[in-house]
Amino acid sequence: MRKSWLALIFGLSVFALLGAECDTGGNIDDDKGPLPPRALAATPLLRTYYQTQQMPKEMRSIKIPEGDAFDPDELTLLFDMVGTDDRVEDVRVRLHIGAPPTPTQSLAEKIDLFGRVIAPDGTTSAWKHCDLATGDVVDMQAAISFMDEFDDIFAEGVWKLELRDPIKDNDGRALFRNATLRINNGEISALAGQPADGEIITHTAATGNFAAVPELNGGVFIHDFAVWGVENMLINTFTMTQSFSVNLITVTFTLLQRELSDSAANLRLLLIAPSGGYFLFTLTGLDPLAEANVFTGGLETEISYWSVVIEPSHYPSDGMPLYGEPSQGTWTLALADIEPDGNTFSLISDTSEVGSGPSLQLDLSGVSYP
Numbered sequence: 001m002r003k004s005w006l007a008l009i010f011g012l013s014v015f016a017l018l019g020a021e022c023d024t025g026g027n028i029d030d031d032k033g034p035l036p037p038r039a040l041a042a043t044p045l046l047r048t049y050y051q052t053q054q055m056p057k058e059m060r061s062i063k064i065p066e067g068d069a070f071d072p073d074e075l076t077l078l079f080d081m082v083g084t085d086d087r088v089e090d091v092r093v094r095l096h097i098g099a100p101p102t103p104t105q106s107l108a109e110k111i112d113l114f115g116r117v118i119a120p121d122g123t124t125s126a127w128k129h130c131d132l133a134t135g136d137v138v139d140m141q142a143a144i145s146f147m148d149e150f151d152d153i154f155a156e157g158v159w160k161l162e163l164r165d166p167i168k169d170n171d172g173r174a175l176f177r178n179a180t181l182r183i184n185n186g187e188i189s190a191l192a193g194q195p196a197d198g199e200i201i202t203h204t205a206a207t208g209n210f211a212a213v214p215e216l217n218g219g220v221f222i223h224d225f226a227v228w229g230v231e232n233m234l235i236n237t238f239t240m241t242q243s244f245s246v247n248l249i250t251v252t253f254t255l256l257q258r259e260l261s262d263s264a265a266n267l268r269l270l271l272i273a274p275s276g277g278y279f280l281f282t283l284t285g286l287d288p289l290a291e292a293n294v295f296t297g298g299l300e301t302e303i304s305y306w307s308v309v310i311e312p313s314h315y316p317s318d319g320m321p322l323y324g325e326p327s328q329g330t331w332t333l334a335l336a337d338i339e340p341d342g343n344t345f346s347l348i349s350d351t352s353e354v355g356s357g358p359s360l361q362l363d364l365s366g367v368s369y370p
Contacts, residue, residue: 033060039276043245044084045155046186046324049077049179052270052278053332057229064097064113064174066165074162079181081120086155086189091117091146092182092319093161096280097132098140098175098224112167113174115144117181120157125149127164140224141280143318155183177226180277186324187245191367196244198365199327202358205349209236210360213255213267213345215337225270225280225336233270233334234347238362243328246273247320248365249310251333252358256346257302264304266339271310271322274329279310279321290354305354327364 034056041047065073093115113130125146132142159181165174203209216228225233251271255264265284272278288304295301312320337345349359 033058035060041081041083042273042275042277042325043186043188044081045086045183045188046275046277047079047081047181048276048278049079049181050177051276052178052272053230053276055178055226055230057227057232059098059177059226059229061098062176064163064165064176066168066174074164075176077161077163077176077179079159079161081155081157081159081181081183084156084188086184087152088119088150088155089184090148091150091159092143092185093117093145094141094143094180094182094318094321095130095163096141096177096179096226096278098177098226113142113163113165115161115163117144117146117149118160118162119150119153120159121153123150123153141321145318159183175226177224178278182319182324185319187367190370191245194368196327196366196368197242198244198363199240199242200361200363201238201240203236203238203349203360205359208347208349208360209234210347210349213335213337213347215340215342217338217340225268225334228336230270230272230332230334233336235332235334236347236360238331238333240274240327240329240331240364243326244364244366244368246325246327246364246366247312247323249322250307250361250363251310252305252307252361252363253333254348254351254354254359255304255306256348257304258299258342258344258346263339264345266337267345268336268338269308270332270334270336272332272334273322273325274331275325277322277325281308281310283308289357292353294353303348303353305351305357327366331362331364333362 036050036054036056039048039051064075113132114127115130116125116127118124128144130142130144132140161179211234213234214232216232265282267283268280270278270280288306290305292303293300294303310320351357351359
């Protein structure tokens, strides 16, 4: 039954992909830049707009319209959700927003964004403010949640996400990069509800890509991986063979820091699901499991051993990123250093100085399909 369900989803997703559109309202800043291909649906209730694995360098700038009055000039994104008879309990949208490289105001002053969702039957939410900054702390992956606006309507059909910036300053600073639409947290009602065995892939020196982390300039908004392009990051892939719905992720890795004055907060780690769903995270506020200072050629370096857990309890209101993603297929972990000051970080396979754990590992857990 699971195989036939997956085959149906694949076929319907291809059809939906071909029929999907992006209405930019004429707000493309540079129509000569590349765009990644549209992503297929992960499940009938979970879909990312672009295939993140192929996010190109200097991606085409799709500007979110500006103005102090909401009118029919919003940026409209269409998500075809097919192959389900589920009814809606909640809808969540996770956004990735970019900006041009020359700001005219501080980040906190420049960031203002509203969004709304329109269901296939025409039910329309109110406009909701999308918090992208608290003071000068910027999160370009902010989420908008609709917890009761669409209760009990059918999920299948074309959903619309509309975005608008109410501040008319003509600086072209709010750029759409990607988005994920998640209905009922991405979980289809047919899930058996039983814990899956999970799957772990561990890379050794022979199988992993252990090298210096590339230093890339992310422009004004340092989370904007559409500026540097995913292919220019340090990439490792993990091909999972088991099939279940993911609800817990652990990423383990080991870093060599060549200059102790540099900060691991400058690292950006991008985890991409086979469907194109993604989560960009940093090490800010986290502590390594173990650290050791090592002298190499008279130079003091530091080795740190990290384990980053992505779980629902960390995201109580907006939902865990990558929740409900199908496990089967190739997952991608990409790293970049956003401070161009010489190669100061490397991903390494030797963990002898910090213990005997795996040097690079992706651990997925979740719920089995029927």
